[in-house]
Amino acid sequence: MSTETPPPAPGSAKPATSPQIGADEWVQRSGERTTGPGGLFGYASRTAGRTPAFVLLLVFVGVACAIPLLTSNGYVIGVDADTMLYVLLAMGLNVAVGWAGLLDLGYIAFYGFAAYLYAELSSGHYDIHWPTWQSVPLVIAATILLGFVLGSPSLRLSGDYLAIVTLFFLEIFNNFTTNGYAWNWLGLGATHDITGGPTGITNVDPFRIFGRVLDNRPTDYVWVAAAGFTVIAVLFHYVNRSRTGRAWRALRDDPLAAEMMGMPVKWLMLLAFAVGAGVAGFAGAMNGAYYQGVFPDTFTFPLLITIYAMVVLGGVGSLGGVVLGAVVINVLLEVLRTPDHARWIFYAALLIGVLVKVRPWRLLAAVLGGLVVFGVVVNQIVGETWARGVAGPIAVGPTSFTKNGFFATLIRHWQVLPGNTYEANDYRIGNYAFVVAIVLVLACTVVKGWKRWTLLVPTIWVAAFAWENVLIEQAPTTRPLFLGVVLIVLMAARPAGLFGQNRVEIV
Amino acid sequence: MSENGSDRKPLLELRELSISFGGLKVIDRLDLHVNEHEIVSVIGPNGAGKTTVFNLITGVFEPDVGDILLEGESLIGLSPHKVTQRGVARTFQTLRLFLNMTVKENVMAAQYGRTKATLLEQMLRLPRARREERRMNEVAEEKLGFFGERLMGYRWNQPAYSLSYANRRRLEIARATATQPRILLLDEPAAGMNPVETHEITELIGKLRDEGGYTILLIEHDMHVVEGISDRVVALDHGVKISEGTFDSVATDPRVVEAYLGTSAAVTK
Numbered sequence: 091m092s093t094e095t096p097p098p099a100p101g102s103a104k105p106a107t108s109p110q111i112g113a114d115e116w117v118q119r120s121g122e123r124t125t126g127p128g129g130l131f132g133y134a135s136r137t138a139g140r141t142p143a144f145v146l147l148l149v150f151v152g153v154a155c156a157i158p159l160l161t162s163n164g165y166v167i168g169v170d171a172d173t174m175l176y177v178l179l180a181m182g183l184n185v186a187v188g189w190a191g192l193l194d195l196g197y198i199a200f201y202g203f204a205a206y207l208y209a210e211l212s213s214g215h216y217d218i219h220w221p222t223w224q225s226v227p228l229v230i231a232a233t234i235l236l237g238f239v240l241g242s243p244s245l246r247l248s249g250d251y252l253a254i255v256t257l258f259f260l261e262i263f264n265n266f267t268t269n270g271y272a273w274n275w276l277g278l279g280a281t282h283d284i285t286g287g288p289t290g291i292t293n294v295d296p297f298r299i300f301g302r303v304l305d306n307r308p309t310d311y312v313w314v315a316a317a318g319f320t321v322i323a324v325l326f327h328y329v330n331r332s333r334t335g336r337a338w339r340a341l342r343d344d345p346l347a348a349e350m351m352g353m354p355v356k357w358l359m360l361l362a363f364a365v366g367a368g369v370a371g372f373a374g375a376m377n378g379a380y381y382q383g384v385f386p387d388t389f390t391f392p393l394l395i396t397i398y399a400m401v402v403l404g405g406v407g408s409l410g411g412v413v414l415g416a417v418v419i420n421v422l423l424e425v426l427r428t429p430d431h432a433r434w435i436f437y438a439a440l441l442i443g444v445l446v447k448v449r450p451w452r453l454l455a456a457v458l459g460g461l462v463v464f465g466v467v468v469n470q471i472v473g474e475t476w477a478r479g480v481a482g483p484i485a486v487g488p489t490s491f492t493k494n495g496f497f498a499t500l501i502r503h504w505q506v507l508p509g510n511t512y513e514a515n516d517y518r519i520g521n522y523a524f525v526v527a528i529v530l531v532l533a534c535t536v537v538k539g540w541k542r543w544t545l546l547v548p549t550i551w552v553a554a555f556a557w558e559n560v561l562i563e564q565a566p567t568t569r570p571l572f573l574g575v576v577l578i579v580l581m582a583a584r585p586a587g588l589f590g591q592n593r594v595e596i597v
Numbered sequence: 598m599s600e601n602g603s604d605r606k607p608l609l610e611l612r613e614l615s616i617s618f619g620g621l622k623v624i625d626r627l628d629l630h631v632n633e634h635e636i637v638s639v640i641g642p643n644g645a646g647k648t649t650v651f652n653l654i655t656g657v658f659e660p661d662v663g664d665i666l667l668e669g670e671s672l673i674g675l676s677p678h679k680v681t682q683r684g685v686a687r688t689f690q691t692l693r694l695f696l697n698m699t700v701k702e703n704v705m706a707a708q709y710g711r712t713k714a715t716l717l718e719q720m721l722r723l724p725r726a727r728r729e730e731r732r733m734n735e736v737a738e739e740k741l742g743f744f745g746e747r748l749m750g751y752r753w754n755q756p757a758y759s760l761s762y763a764n765r766r767r768l769e770i771a772r773a774t775a776t777q778p779r780i781l782l783l784d785e786p787a788a789g790m791n792p793v794e795t796h797e798i799t800e801l802i803g804k805l806r807d808e809g810g811y812t813i814l815l816i817e818h819d820m821h822v823v824e825g826i827s828d829r830v831v832a833l834d835h836g837v838k839i840s841e842g843t844f845d846s847v848a849t850d851p852r853v854v855e856a857y858l859g860t861s862a863a864v865t866k
Binding site for chain 2: 325326328329331332333334335336337339340342343344346347348349350351352353354355356361365591593594
């Protein structure tokens with residue numbers, strides 16, 4: 091990336107060597123003019139690209155394994171283990187969705203199937219307690235087989251149709267697990283409890299490896315997941331650079347051309363489902379052993395969406411990308427659990443968004459200044475006319491960064507806080523504000539020029555109002571909402587995901 | 598076969614091939630053969646069924662009646678990838694590259710059918726997988742080298758969508774040759790090319806036969822290309838073979854002129 095010698099303009103190329111079509115100097119030196127993605131992401135992806143893959147693997151596994159050694163906080167270690175589980179799932183989903191381009195919405199059924207199968211083989215439900223070294227390989231093999239079976243619609247269907255059929259499989263699975271406590275064959279004979287019904291199967295055995303019972307949750311399962319991750323990452327890294335990986339990418343681009351070039355497309359599609367299912371098989375068995383129980387509510391559509399979000403955010407088809415996507419999203423979701431942490435993220439995201447997107451600096455200064463003035467003026471007016479309107483409590487969660495601190499004081503003088511959110515009327519204000527905020531955001535996308543920047547000020551203020559007065563109190567609703575906003579913003583900035591390749595469909 | 602005065606066994610032979618789409622006879626009892634090391638051009642007006650012939654040979658469509666023989670063995674009923682593995686490779690009239698893969702990957706991917714390492718071997722990088730991977734790399738570089746400087750060097754690692762139109766056509770041919778075929782089916786290789794490039798592609802097709810050793814069945818609208826390289830020309834109209842022979846005999850055949858230009862033109866000629 092030398093910038094010392096500016097390349098000659100296309101017209102002034104020196105005729106020193108006879109210009110050949112497609113081989114002239116301008117083309118030869120194209121590398122010098124090529125710029126990769128700029129900014130922080132560009133720097134990160136260039137660095138990641140230069141670093142050997144095994145170093146990245148060591149660093150990632152090292153960090154994951156170091157957390158249980160560095161802290162004794164069970165919650166943090168639990169998040170670590172959960173995150174590793176999500177990383178595994180995202181890697182598995184990436185095979186069918188990312189590499190082979192098959193829209194598989196039934197992926198969570200593989201995960202759930204494996205978890206249930208492990209639970210059946212290692213719990214008091216049937217009073218079977220298989221040793222881990224037998225049950226886990228069997229679970230993985232059975233899940234791979236299920237991958238072949240549920241992948242078979244891809245032989246005839248593609249795109250949206252495949253998505254609908256695979257989603258249907260997931261729904262069947264959910265129905266089966268929820269209602270499987272009273273199963274009988276075609277109404278013949280006595281009913282039979284297979285899945286434990288809505289309460290699932292509890293008291294599932296932990297893994298036992300080399301005579302050691304892995305019941306030190308969650309630390310032991312960080313090791314288990316890290317070991318599984320290492321193996322799968324190495325296998326996937328190699329397969330991605332093998333003829334099968336290339337064939338998957340080829341059929342994703344053009345299945346007919348791939349078939350014509352000697353690739354057995356149908357078989358390769360089944361293989362993609364099966365390989366992804368194998369990873370889900372391991373993750374499912376670990377899920378059963380780690381949580382010491384399996385429950386039908388776990389393996390439902392919201393989890394599928396979360397895993398998809400991880401894959402899409404990280405960059406569809408990029409192995410490192412989906413790993414990063416899983417980490418970012420799961421950690422973000424955990425941080426958002428605590429309202430005060432969520433508040434930090436909310437204001438930081440707003441500020442960063444404004445700083446990044448509003449140019450030039452004069453406009454930026456105007457918008458920021460406008461925000462401050464607007465908020466303070468509204469706060470003063472409301473404070474004069476309706477004292478209770480600015481007296482509401484700011485602190486929410488148990489770990490209050492902001493209770494009476496500097497930050498809380500700032501917000502108190504800037505926002506309107508009608509306060510007691512336990513009163514139904516006040517909630518209603520927050521709800522209206524939320525709707526108004528959405529309308530304002532939409533309006534911002536419609537108008538252009540100075541109108542947009544003027545509109546941005548009340549939009550941000552109303553969004554913050556909705557946040558302070560209703561959203562922050564309702565973490566279960568806010569988390570997916572916030573995640574959606576983060577995804578939309580990130581996808582607008584980087585449509586191919588954090589580390590995804592920009593793809594071209596038609597040229 | 599009388600035109601060649603040869604009794605060589607044909608490499609590819611179509612016998613009484615027919616297919617209809619919803620009552621429309623697209624190909625009607627077509628007989629066609631291509632001998633080893635021959636360049637045969639198929640010409641005909643748009644909609645004559647030329648590309649359908651390619652789709653029949655490569656197994657995209659199955660003929661209603663008739664047989665397709667490659668070295669005496671029937672290709673009927675084989676799925677397209679099996680046909681390719683038997684030694685038939687094609688390019689597409691509307692380019693169908695793997696646009697989001699690099700130039701070299703495009704050519705390497707086409708060697709899938711020529712490698713045998715199992716998925717497990719590939720996942721574990723066992724010796725056979727490594728050996729085949731090296732081999733695929735060498736073959737890819739060799740096939741791309743066939744086109745001179747154009748697809749070499751830094752271009753190997755660029756995505757196929759970054760290539761110019763002419764280079765995409767070249768890459769399609771390189772990709773087809775990477776399947777290690779006996780016979781190459783080229784569907785309008787000169788379409789959309791300027792006169793210089795058309796001239797180059799004509800030479801290239803000759804080189805593919807002479808140096809590469811491929812037998813070539815060609816669909817082409819550009820009569821300069823057809824004239825320049827064809828050993829034999831077959832003219833189709835409405836799925837029926839209307840003329841066959843040397844370029845000169847076919848080009849002056851009244852039925853061919855009529856098919857292209859209409860009846861009155863044939864009369865005034």
